[in-house]
Amino acid sequence: MQISELKEIGPKTAKIFESSKIFTTDDLICYYPFRYDVIKRSNIEELLDNDKIIIDGLVETRASVFFFNKKMNKMTFKFNTGKYLLNVSIFNRGYLKSKIVPGVVLTLIGKFDKKHNTIIASEIRFSCLKNIPTIEPIYHQIGGITSKEISTYINRINDFNVVEYIPEYLKEKYKLIDKKEAILKIHNPKNYNELKEALAYLKYEELFLFMLKMNSLKLNKKNKIGLKRNVDYNKVLEFINKLPFKLTVDQQKCVDNIFNDLNSETRMNRLVQGDVGSGKTIVAIIALYINYLSGYQGALMAPTEVLSYQHLSNLKNIFKNYNINIEVLTGSLKQKEKKDIYKRLQNKEIDIIIGTHALFSDEVTYNNLGLVITDEQHRFGVNQRSNLKNKGITPDILYLSATPIPRTYALTIYGDMDVSSIKTMPSGRKEIITMLKKNSEIKDVLKLMYEEIKLKHQIYVISPLIEESDKIDLEKIKELEDKMNSAFGKICKIGVMHGKMTKEEKDKVMDEFKNGDTKILISTTVIEVGVDVKNATMIVIFDSYRFGLSQLHQLRGRVGRNDIQSYCILISDKDKTRLDVMTKTCDGFKISEEDFKLRGSGDIFGVRQSGDMNFKIADFKTDYNILLRAREDTLDILNNSLDNYPNLVKILNDSCNLD
Numbered sequence: 001m002q003i004s005e006l007k008e009i010g011p012k013t014a015k016i017f018e019s020s021k022i023f024t025t026d027d028l029i030c031y032y033p034f035r036y037d038v039i040k041r042s043n044i045e046e047l048l049d050n051d052k053i054i055i056d057g058l059v060e061t062r063a064s065v066f067f068f069n070k071k072m073n074k075m076t077f078k079f080n081t082g083k084y085l086l087n088v089s090i091f092n093r094g095y096l097k098s099k100i101v102p103g104v105v106l107t108l109i110g111k112f113d114k115k116h117n118t119i120i121a122s123e124i125r126f127s128c129l130k131n132i133p134t135i136e137p138i139y140h141q142i143g144g145i146t147s148k149e150i151s152t153y154i155n156r157i158n159d160f161n162v163v164e165y166i167p168e169y170l171k172e173k174y175k176l177i178d179k180k181e182a183i184l185k186i187h188n189p190k191n192y193n194e195l196k197e198a199l200a201y202l203k204y205e206e207l208f209l210f211m212l213k214m215n216s217l218k219l220n221k222k223n224k225i226g227l228k229r230n231v232d233y234n235k236v237l238e239f240i241n242k243l244p245f246k247l248t249v250d251q252q253k254c255v256d257n258i259f260n261d262l263n264s265e266t267r268m269n270r271l272v273q274g275d276v277g278s279g280k281t282i283v284a285i286i287a288l289y290i291n292y293l294s295g296y297q298g299a300l301m302a303p304t305e306v307l308s309y310q311h312l313s314n315l316k317n318i319f320k321n322y323n324i325n326i327e328v329l330t331g332s333l334k335q336k337e338k339k340d341i342y343k344r345l346q347n348k349e350i351d352i353i354i355g356t357h358a359l360f361s362d363e364v365t366y367n368n369l370g371l372v373i374t375d376e377q378h379r380f381g382v383n384q385r386s387n388l389k390n391k392g393i394t395p396d397i398l399y400l401s402a403t404p405i406p407r408t409y410a411l412t413i414y415g416d417m418d419v420s421s422i423k424t425m426p427s428g429r430k431e432i433i434t435m436l437k438k439n440s441e442i443k444d445v446l447k448l449m450y451e452e453i454k455l456k457h458q459i460y461v462i463s464p465l466i467e468e469s470d471k472i473d474l475e476k477i478k479e480l481e482d483k484m485n486s487a488f489g490k491i492c493k494i495g496v497m498h499g500k501m502t503k504e505e506k507d508k509v510m511d512e513f514k515n516g517d518t519k520i521l522i523s524t525t526v527i528e529v530g531v532d533v534k535n536a537t538m539i540v541i542f543d544s545y546r547f548g549l550s551q552l553h554q555l556r557g558r559v560g561r562n563d564i565q566s567y568c569i570l571i572s573d574k575d576k577t578r579l580d581v582m583t584k585t586c587d588g589f590k591i592s593e594e595d596f597k598l599r600g601s602g603d604i605f606g607v608r609q610s611g612d613m614n615f616k617i618a619d620f621k622t623d624y625n626i627l628l629r630a631r632e633d634t635l636d637i638l639n640n641s642l643d644n645y646p647n648l649v650k651i652l653n654d655s656c657n658l659d
């Protein structure tokens with residue numbers, strides 16, 4: 001059923017859903033909550049005046065409604081909790097009057113006016129689950145459609161279709177419920193147990209399908225045959241010697257690994273892992289140069305447009321004395337510009353193309369793609385990895401990632417991938433000094449900022465993204481802008497950047513910051529990955545408790561990019577213990593471990609962090625054991641019985657493989 005056929009979904013709402021790729025009710029029902037609120041019943045004896053109250057009971061008297069005017073009314077009735085008789089008053093629910101009759105079971109949510117023995121209710125619920133905590137699903141907003149509305153729409157879906165992928169014997173082995181049941185329970189769990197059952201099914205399914213694809217890639221022999229090249233190492237050295245800095249020992253090792261991979265007949269499938277600021281970009285650039293020397297086109301994929309354009313200016317600069325054609329392709333280019341690039345890629349008028357995953361959309365045909373590099377690999381969803389499709393030949397593959405993936409994990413996920421690490425930072429770097437401040441200490445923070453501005457340094461100011469609402473995000477940004485303007489507006493220019501801006505707007509803001517016109521850049525986390533402005537020496541992160549430690553580490557990596565002392569100021573009124581980890585270490589590996597420890601492994605209600613692997617419901621770390629099981633199970637199926645499962649054959653054929 002199309003989403004627009006659902007009761008009360010008008011064309012406007014349907015459009016919003018469609019822009020998030022939710023077209024049918026079957027799509028909508030697979031939009032899962034990202035966390036749950038647990039609503040516990042209040043104990044009247046323990047409540048103080050004005051406390052929040054949630055309580056079950058029976059309506060004792062009919063409701064009476066008093067109208068203040070056309071728009072305002074107040075309804076009152078008496079309510080029996082079994083132990084107490086309470087007054088209830090609630091505003092603007094006059095339309096419920098006919099339903100409030102003696103004997104009806106209700107759950108009331110509101111405030112308790114102890115003196116008057118009255119519940120000032122804000123919400124009346126007719127479905128009451130006595131004695132059990134009610135678990136309320138919370139969904140990420142979709143373009144202004146609230147979590148509550150999404151929940152309401154989902155509950156209106158009477159019937160839906162599912163495809164069961166998991167073979168019956170595995171469902172029995174792990175005592176999994178049916179998929180349909182799991183989906184119903186993930187939206188409306190009646191208790192923890194139901195939620196656990198739902199999660200058990202859906203997590204296993206997600207990891208099962210993921211590992212099925214991964215293992216199928218791995219088992220595919222065709223995947224291993226690479227391009228033949230014959231590049232002269234001296235030419236590469238010549239290029240390296242002309243760089244503005246000397247490579248670190250680890251960078252040089254990576255380059256050598258890559259050179260050997262590219263020159264061998266086996267297809268390269270390598271991950272370069274190195275902490276933020278360790279200098280992965282230059283390694284990628286050298287790889288692109290080697291690839292260019294052997295006569296092939298190269299592609300560099302980045303997770304954001306901002307980063308794509310940064311790479312462009314970086315590459316143009318480094319290759320300025322070479323006759324290499326470099327372009328950018330992102331989703332927000334005009335149709336005409338895109339078409340032009342498609343044509344030139346096909347005719348090999350472009351040697352190196354940089355861009356977001358638009359690089360691998362259906363319309364793109366390469367002339368002879370020899371190398372694909374994915375920067376900030378961990379930022380791409382797992383499925384995008386397989387979206388790098390065959391464009392006629394079998395390109396070598398290189399991934400760059402700052403997320404330290406322990407080797408065992410890497411082997412599981414990436415299979416036969418080779419790993420090179422950059423462990424040491426370029427010389428001369430000073431450890432970033434990190435401080436934790438409360439909102440009440442904002443004056444100190446402004447003073448520290450002022451010191452940096454006096455030194456003609458630049459500053460990032462980060463406002464966290466509140467995932468549930470775009471509107472609040474923009475308001476927060478505005479608030480910060482006002483704050484900064486009143487403190488520094490007279491002495492320097494301040495830039496603002498957020499995800500809702502167009503590419504041109506973002507470019508402009510970024511350029512002004514890069515060339516030093518603006519001294520302060522206020523931004524949401526669109527700035528999080530990869531951005532490199534050497535003169536920026538301070539980053540101030542508001543409400544930093546909203547971020548995971550690894551994400552804070554990425555943000556902090558925006559400064560300390562040369563030998564000037566840099567600072568990171570975390571502002572937060574809560575979560576001191578966790579955030580203190582940041583003040584104690586700058587080691588990304590330690591931080592990610594700490595992150596993992598602090599979040600605990602059984603944290604089913606936790607907000608999943610961005611970064612890592614973008615699974616919809618499973619968590620790469622906490623569900624690692626499920627992942628291991630899924631790996632064994634899918635290997636077994638691929639090796640022995642795939643033909644018995646047409647659904648699995650189909651899903652493998654549909655997913656675009658790398659070969």
Ligand code: ADP
Pocket residue numbers: 245246247248251274275276277278279280281282402426427530532534557561
């Ligand atoms: P990341 O690994 O986080 O992507 P970048 O590649 O952006 O880091 O490098 C961070 C900064 O360090 C850049 O400004 C880059 O020019 C500089 N850099 C990289 N390698 C070296 C080196 N060997 N010596 C000095 N500076 C370097």
Ligand code: MG
Pocket residue numbers: 280281375530
């Ligand atoms: Mg980078």
